[in-house]
Amino acid sequence: MAAAGIFRYKAEDSPFRNYVIGAGLRRNELYEQYGALSPAGLAVSLKHVLPAAPTTVETLAEAARVRSLRLVELIDFGKSDSGDLFLVTGPAEQTLRQRLAEGPMSAADGLALLSDLLRALKTLDGRTPPPLFISPDNVIVLPDGFRLDDHYLPAVFGSARPLPWSLITYAAPEADQDGADFRGSLYSVGAVVFEALTGRPPFTGTPFEVIAATRTKDPDLAPLPEGLRPLFAGLLARDREARYASPGAVLDLLAPAGPALPASGGAASVVNAGTAAAAGGAARAAAPAKAAAPEPSLVPLGQNEQGYEEFRREPDGAVMVKIPGGKVRLGSDSGSPRECPVIEVEIPAFLIDKQPVTWGPFLKSHQGHGAGSCAFCSRKAGFLPSAFLEAPSTPGKPTEIERTPALNAAVAPDHPVVGLTWLEAEAYVRSLGTELPSEAQWEAAYRAGSTGPYYWGDAADPECAWFAKNAAGATHPVGQRKPNGAGLLDMAGNVSEYCRDAFVEDYYARFARGQAGAVEMVAGAKGAGPAAPRAVRNGGWSMSEKSLTATFRVGYAPDQGSNVRGFRSVVGGGNAPAWAKGAFEGPA
Structure with missing residues (x-):
């Protein structure tokens, strides 16, 4: 321009x-x-x-x-x-069009795209005049999934706006006719995901040729995996009466508890496993009940190879590393505005889990739970097959349901837990007598005295983290990458990690101007309100190398989980519980 x-x-x-x-x-x-x-x-x-x-x-x-x-x-x-x-x-991100220039998506990624777009449509159903303008150009690719851009334009233009020529390829046959409804939007979503999976839209040619084709024949579904063809037949039917009735109807099919679609080979597990069709907000918001458990205790293990003290937490057996107190450097002079500028705070000593929480101990803590006993078990079918908690957990061996599109991660005892909401992660760590780290604690633990953008240096290193370029589209067992300077595992990559703070985008800048306090930063008390977005630090298996730095930070709603977000816990920071006080007696 x-x-x-x-x-x-x-x-x-x-x-x-x-x-x-x-x-x-x-x-x-x-x-x-x-x-x-x-x-x-x-x-x-x-x-x-x-x-x-x-x-x-x-x-x-x-x-x-x-x-x-x-x-x-x-x-x-x-x-x-x-x-x-x-x-x-928000700032411009990669569009789906740019992503597809790299090649078609896998079936799992295509279903994740479909699920995200359907959830966007479900949010907008009844709010904006249908059909929506949808194409690979207004689908945004983000680290935790896909978002629909330009969703407000139907409200801006109303139903009188002519259909843009650039969107004809993805438009339903009836898109420019009176009486068009959200089934036209479903067609558009189906056409976009069809192209994501096959490398081409359902119909090609000039705009006039595409219009003629959509009105005279159904698309050829042969390029799709066989198990997905019935699903797309209901999205791309020429007759809108033969399409699914609503975004929710398709999400119900994709949900694990929904009806299974005919499939064969690898596509069968993809379709039947479904995607993260969340349970109701009330179920998500409710905190899991704290199970009766023995009083925690710490067993000293001595110093690790990096010279930091380690303790084994009983009864769950997690190893915690002691991070000394003192002045720490937070923030960046060259990152995004939410990461800038550099500030300095005084932080008390604390213990932090050596690695993210993994499926083994997490599921062991839920054995014997039935539906309704805690929020996780009440909604587990929202992102896992219903038999998951009953599946045997053999150390080092994935279960029969190794991967699902919703998790896109191996479900095995030594893989990090993903898919929990912030509320569920917070409730789980509190059941252990611990808490999620503050942003200041997390960054201090990540740095462990280092001052560069990454704890290992100035450039991304595949030997130190699992991320988009080397993770092959899934989580990995913890501890396979090099530890940081404190001996902590997977502080960069594999999964992003929840913090207990509310997310305040410009907090570092406010702090530098004297408009925000160090106490809130260190204690994880910044922000307010139970519904406020919660801070998430670092990047996971599907994210870019830029997300692996010490200062990368974003915020998400506390009742929304993700297949890339995990967590670890801390104790201390000036308010250690009685069972952990022994770790802080003597030098900080």
């Missing part, structure tokens, strides 16, 4: 004249998009809708109120006096 085009955003009547406008990112029939910095210094995308839309503040306000992890958030919006419409969303 021409640089001259940027200057209209600086007009005195523009509601975004205080934004720092960067390079043009893309232009289509719907909008121009620019990289920008908000007045608070946060990286955002600024979209100028083409042409100026006859929308109302009320419709955009409703779009901005919609909250879902599967939707790109509409942060702000406004109209200039001249009628130009501006929309602000």
Whole structure:
């Protein structure tokens, strides 16, 4: 886009004249998009809708109120006096179109994409005029899955907006006709995922050829895995009456407890295992009941190879490493705004788990539980087959249900636990007498005295972490990569890790300006409210090398789990329980 085009955003009547406008990112029939910095210094995308839309503040306000992890958030919006419409969303990420340039997806990844897009549609059903504009260009690829961008545009344009030519390839036969409903959106989602799996859309050719084909014949499903063809027949049927009735109906099919689809070979387990169709919010929000357990205790193990004291926690047998107290350096001078700037805080000594919590001890703690005894067991069928807890747990040997699209991870005693919500992880560690680490504790433990972006140096090293380039699309047994300077395992990669803090995006900057306190940072008490997003540190098996640094931090809703997020626990930090006080007697 021409640089001259940027200057209209600086007009005195523009509601975004205080934004720092960067390079043009893309232009289509719907909008121009620019990289920008908000007045608070946060990286955002600024979209100028083409042409100026006859929308109302009320419709955009409703779009901005919609909250879902599967939707790109509409942060702000406004109209200039001249009628130009501006929309602000999160920073630009990789689009699905860019991802597919690398080649088609696996069946498991394709079903994860389908599940995420269906959850986005389910959120929007009844909120925006159908059908939605969906293509690989407005599906965003994020470390923890996929999000639907531009979901607010139907509210902006209303049903009178002509279907853009670039979206004809993914449009239902009836998309430009009166009476179109969300079954047209399901067709569009099916077409996008079809291309993700096969490398091409259901129909190709000129826009007129595609329109003629969609209205006269059903797509050829032969390029799909055999076990997925019945599913896509219900998404891509030419007659909308033959399609699934709603996004929820398809999610029910994908759920483990839903009806099994005919399949053969590897695709059968993919379809039947399904994806993470979450149980109701009430079940997710409820904390698991604390099981009766012996009083914890610590057994000193001496110093590890790195010179740090280790203790075995009984009765679960987890090893904890003592991180000395003192001044620690947090943050970065070169990362994203949420990681900057560098600050320094004083932190008391604490013990932290040597490795992330793994399936072996976690499932052992749930033996004997029935549905309703805790939140995890009540909703376990939401992301695991119903027989999972009854499956034998043999050390070093994966169970029969080794992988599912929902987890995309080997389920074995020595693999890290994934899929829990923050609420469930917090309840589990509290049942052990421990707690999730604060962000300050987590970063201090990661660094262990190092000062570079990674604990091992200045560049990503596959010998030190499992991430997108070497993990082969799954979690791995803990301890297979090099430990950090404190002897901690998997502090980088394999899984991201929950912290107990609420996520405050610009907390480091506030701290540097004297607008936020060290006590909250160290104690993990920053932020407020039970529904506030919770901090997650570092990257996991599906994430890029940039996520492996000491300072990478993001936030997610406490009642939403992910197949890439795990956790470990801590004690101490100035408030050690009685059973752990012995570890802190003497030098810090």
